[in-house]
Amino acid sequence: MDAHTSKGGAGGDSAATARQKDSRGQAPAAPARALQLVLPSTARLPDPIPSAQMTLVEQLTEWARMRIDERVFRAGMRMPSIRQLAQEKGISRFTVVEAYERLVALGYLESRRGSGFYVRERAPAAPAASAASVSHDAAAARKIDVTWLLRSMFHTAEAHKAPGLGFLPNDWLDGELIASALRGLGRQPGNHFLASGTPQGFLPLRQQLRTRLEELEIRAGAEQIVLTSGITQALDLIARLYLQPGDAVLVGDPAWFVMFGRFAAQGAQVIGVPYTGEGPDLEALERIVQARRPRLFVINSVLHNPTGTSLSAAKAFQLLRLAEQYDFLIVEDDIYCDLCPPGHAATRLASLDQLRRVIYLGSFSKTLAANLRVGFVAAHPETAAALTDSKLLAGLATPEINERVLYKVLTEGHYRKHVERVRTRLDRARDDTRRALERLGLRLFPGQHAGMYLWADSGRDSNAITTAGHEEGYLFAPGSLFSPSQMPSGWMRFNVASSGDPDMLRFLAQQLERL
Structure with missing residues (x-):
């Protein structure tokens, strides 16, 4: 009793x-x-x-x-x-x-x-709106529980117990790069840090980013670059500028889950496009475009999250043709740019389109520090001006101190060697993780893999594995996180930098046997 x-x-x-x-x-x-x-x-x-x-x-x-x-x-x-x-x-x-x-x-x-x-039920659901006031699709969009996803994704765990991490462990990064930049800033006159900053962001950094974009064969003047507080704010500004309630936004299925909730909060209909080892399934994409007439398509063309694959040149040209034919914009999220190994087959849409129909996003949070919230947008001059106005209305300027830190890191000459070391280490870890997952019977997503992630099919309900792991202190990333439908899935994302712990692999083997 x-x-x-x-x-x-x-x-x-x-x-x-x-x-x-x-x-x-x-x-x-x-x-x-x-x-x-x-x-x-x-x-x-x-x-x-x-x-x-x-x-x-x-x-x-x-x-x-x-x-x-x-x-x-x-x-x-x-x-x-x-x-x-x-x-x-x-x-x-x-x-x-x-x-x-x-x-x-x-x-x-x-x-x-x-x-x-x-x-106890602590947050009662809001009364359901009438069918006359809310469409079925808009109601479905609001069901995406981003808060729950973020809590699950960022559950506190030691790196070796967190194969679902979305960033590199601290011991893979070089804190001295940032510490050195901070010491250099500390020797400058203090009044340099008192102004509110400029709407587009610290000009020397934008000029440095222009040089980096030229290396990627993307031509953009400093006036076409807008600094943001990471990729998340960049997507938020784009959503504010282009989306109205009821508009359709296309994303990969699978894709980075945080943007699902952001677009849904704007009232947009988030629609997934099936993915292949060379990029989106273009036949499926064209059928969806014909039926839904989207405003935007958001894509990782290089080192796609979560599959670790990259867009082929053939698919890139066809995708741009569809964007032109059906009049939608492409948002190219290249956050993993610096983790792409030399010689890896990867095609950037912005280098083909030269920012006419493509809005290009970048950041350094994956290679420097997750809390160094500096990202950027490169776009057509009119688009850049409109995004700057949207940024002013949303939160004035971004913190210039962070931008000055990043500028010093990029110009002091050590960043490239740091990135080379990380890429080499990722290549070794990826091979080890691939072999370990295959020994457990997981099936890897097809295609040429690079970067941080492997996408593997467990053949089991990965939500159940994630729940059991959570209770034992492990952080897994189940496939349902990465689909707009949020349906249960056997797929799981593995961060190769944090997937080699023998105890974690034994726990995963036990769960695969149990389920």
């Missing part, structure tokens, strides 16, 4: 009785130690967050709160009984009672007499 029944609950004590004993001091105070997990064969509950600075009650409260926030424990779910959780953790029932009561006070749980504790 459960801990909230009148007889036999929690070893004969009701929750109320346990609280009374605790308040009279008959239960010993919980020392500040990490909880040791005792798992019966039927239990798969993780340890609370260990910390020498937290009591057992605080640890248990934080553990449950995180699981509820991340929707591992969902609204309406019954929590483990007081007796069960105490036995499994090897702790006092009084500790569990106090933690549950704190969660009730915080609004995470509700207590039901005679039944137990349940996860």
Whole structure:
């Protein structure tokens, strides 16, 4: 019988009785130690967050709160009984009672007499709009739960336990590049950093980016380049400029998931285009274009996220022809540009189109630091001017200090060698990861792979693998994250820089055997 029944609950004590004993001091105070997990064969509950600075009650409260926030424990779910959780953790029932009561006070749980504790619905859904006011497609777009995806994607995990990471581990990067740039800036007069910056961004950096684009055979003057706070802000500015509620936006299926929610928030209909080893399926693309008349098509032409493949020259020419024929713009996200090995077969749409119908995006967050939020847009002069106005309205200027740091990094002469070292290391890690995944029976996506990612079919529900991994401290990236439909999938994205841990591979093998 459960801990909230009148007889036999929690070893004969009701929750109320346990609280009374605790308040009279008959239960010993919980020392500040990490909880040791005792798992019966039927239990798969993780340890609370260990910390020498937290009591057992605080640890248990934080553990449950995180699981509820991340929707591992969902609204309406019954929590483990007081007796069960105490036995499994090897702790006092009084500790569990106090933690549950704190969660009730915080609004995470509700207590039901005679039944137990349940996860409380904390964010009721908004009333459904009438069919007359909202189209079916617009309603479907709003179902994309980007917050849940981001929480899952950025769940705290050590790099070696996180094959689903979307960036390189810190020990793959060179913090001294940024530290040296900061020291150099510190020797400059302080009044250089007091102004609000310019709407298009730090001019010397834009001039440096113009030189880099020339190396990619993309001609763009400094006036055609707009600095942004990363690729995410660049996409946001483009969405504000070009999209109205009901407009169609095409993305790859699979593709980078963050933009799905951004476009849906703008009221757009996000439509996936099937992908091949050489780029989008152009026959499918043309059928969709004829039926939906999209405003934009967003694509990684080089080192596509998540497949790690690149657009072939033949597909690139055909894609530009379709864009011209059906009058849509192409947004080319080249965030993985510097990770592309020399000699790798890759075609950039902007180099063929010269920014007439292509809007080109770049960033350095994958090669320098995830928190160095400096990206850029290169576009037709009229488009660049319009995006600058949109940037002013959305948030004035971007932080010029970050832009000055990036400028020094790019001009001090060490960045290219750093990138070469990273590419060489990725090549070795990719070969090792490929062999490990194939030994486990996973099927790799076809095509020539390079960069950070491998896309592999597990033949199982990757959502189930991800949920089990989350409970054991592993971060996986399931295929459902990368599809606008959000449907369950067997595919998974593996970051080759963080997929070599033997324990992680053993855990994955166990899940493949279990499911």
